[in-house]
Amino acid sequence: MVVTDAAGPAAGHELPTGKTRDALRAAHLYYLQDLTMDAIAKELHTSRSSVSRLLSHARATGLVEISIHSPLDLPSRLEQEILERHEVSAHVVPVPDHASDVDRLERVALSAARILSRFIDSNQTIGVAWGSTMSAMSRHLAPKATHNSEIVQLNGAGNLRTTGILYASELLRRFGDAFGARVQQFPVPAFFDDPATKEAFWRERSTRRMLDLQASMDVAIFGIGSPFAEVPSHVYQGGYLERADYEALSRDGVVGDVATVFYRADGSTDGIALNSRATGPDFGILRRAPRRICVVSGQAKLPGLTGALAAGLVTDLIVDEGTARRLVEGSAVDGGNRAAD
């Protein structure tokens, strides 16, 4: 046990005594050969505990990937119906109906984080929004090694009271770490006070660079904000908006936001004043990304979700079971309406 970890990054050659190497071998023995940890411990000349830890490490670090395939003939009726009705590939996360909203969010985020690795690959530009959903997700990401990928922040996070920036940058960093990607922060407030300031800022070259990046995204990942739900989203309790703003949103018939860009139940955004001060990407830009992953939990977000679907913002949807059910029930009756509650 002379050279505990990575063999010789200093020396720069052989000696396969790395921790990762051991973890890899342990994983082989455990998952591919069904040995008991005990047996593996003997083969590796260490204790069972260490093997347990190695395996945890292997899982946590993405050396081991566990995926679940529906036998294509029975893709949960829900997913099937969502696909047919909304042309969106859905992943329904099973959650008991009586689960609390926090539980629900946590569990959807956990599943989403694990599912996400399928979509991430090398040489991609990955747009990431922020909010409570994204934050929960970021805490559970399954690492996956990629080269030359880039995490791009979709919308600003600064506000009046808290910096918000730390919060967002921490979140972004987690994404970056998990995929070994560069992180591009977007150091602006969530909302400008004056549209003119935004426009001025948008002409800055450094801002243009960000916007160009956003326009060439391969994947976008976002949650849904629901301004009028009982459990308000992060944006709505963080001091980003003032009472007058709310009233304006209400007047405009807004049902939700994606990356702080607001929309109505039919997906339209025209004439919503607040958007001219918001820093998130125009939906036209967003829709250029071939893959747009939306993570939703809790039926409070149902109106927001149907709106986002109507706006064509989503290609892949990760949603909890209850909400998925309501979504299908709601749209069963007629085209693209929001459900009862």
Added chain:
Amino acid sequence: MVVTDAAGPAAGHELPTGKTRDALRAAHLYYLQDLTMDAIAKELHTSRSSVSRLLSHARATGLVEISIHSPLDLPSRLEQEILERHEVSAHVVPVPDHASDVDRLERVALSAARILSRFIDSNQTIGVAWGSTMSAMSRHLAPKATHNSEIVQLNGAGNLRTTGILYASELLRRFGDAFGARVQQFPVPAFFDDPATKEAFWRERSTRRMLDLQASMDVAIFGIGSPFAEVPSHVYQGGYLERADYEALSRDGVVGDVATVFYRADGSTDGIALNSRATGPDFGILRRAPRRICVVSGQAKLPGLTGALAAGLVTDLIVDEGTARRLVEGSAVDGGNRAAD
């Protein structure tokens, strides 16, 4: 057992009471949400034991797939070197050096069976040989649902003493079951007594059909026979060959066989008399398959393996660590020679 499984193929609608459905849900909860089996039991209104069994079922039927990714920067030095030297993508199975040959075979077969599912897909013609390695493998296949695939027997299995056919057909059936594929048996002896008989047979239309199938294989899977090893392969102890045959093989400098077609250390087959009576596919035919997976365990097969590599029979190699090491050591000195023993 009419309705035990799939919910209502009879009734033809709802009631998601299928066992597979439950297994799927349990797997989600367990592997994607990290719930304890206990918690899952409550959500499913059943006992922990049942959940444990559901999860076993899920794994055994391939609903859950566990795969291991080397972080591309450190692909076991061995695999790397084998790739460079032989242009073959290798999977080295870790096995302690002191393991017995049976252990070793069993463990390689287990790993191979699990790795195999990566290669199998829908609409494929899959050639399968037989032998102790393939047999062990067949017992551990991880099922994977495919459509319209076909398992094709590569070489006959009949012999003088035992039928051998049952053995082979059982093996083939397991492959077929695992992948939901049709099985095409090849009902001929392993070796004809008279080359002329073989030729006659080869003109039969039913035989031609088999040969055409073989010629259009997408994947071939085979082990390596080693006629002169201390632990003889199945072919060599099953009463397929007679003393005179052995002597002929020895005289011809044969080092191994693939699907009962024999070759020398340099991969050549010309002038090996026995081949004209053998029923396996000509190497020219075999090499038409874009993917040719070879499973090898035990250094007794090293000469056979190097020969097969020299003949260009292999695109993907699954091999135990010890043998892999010797392979690399052997070929380190010069081009493509067989190793010491």
Added chain:
DNA sequence: TCTCCCCCTGCACGTTTGTTCATTCGGCTT
């Protein structure tokens, strides 16, 4: 309608696994 048989269930036990804790080990600073 009755019976048989198979398969599924939940319990109870023994095994396997995760985790806490005290300890050691190496590296780095003072």
Added chain:
DNA sequence: AAGCCGAATGAACAAACGTGCAGGGGGAGA
């Protein structure tokens, strides 16, 4: 050179898990 700090280790405990077993429910066949 001594000492401190974080990381890693193995022992021991507690939780989680797998499996043999007896009981029960429900179809297929008589």
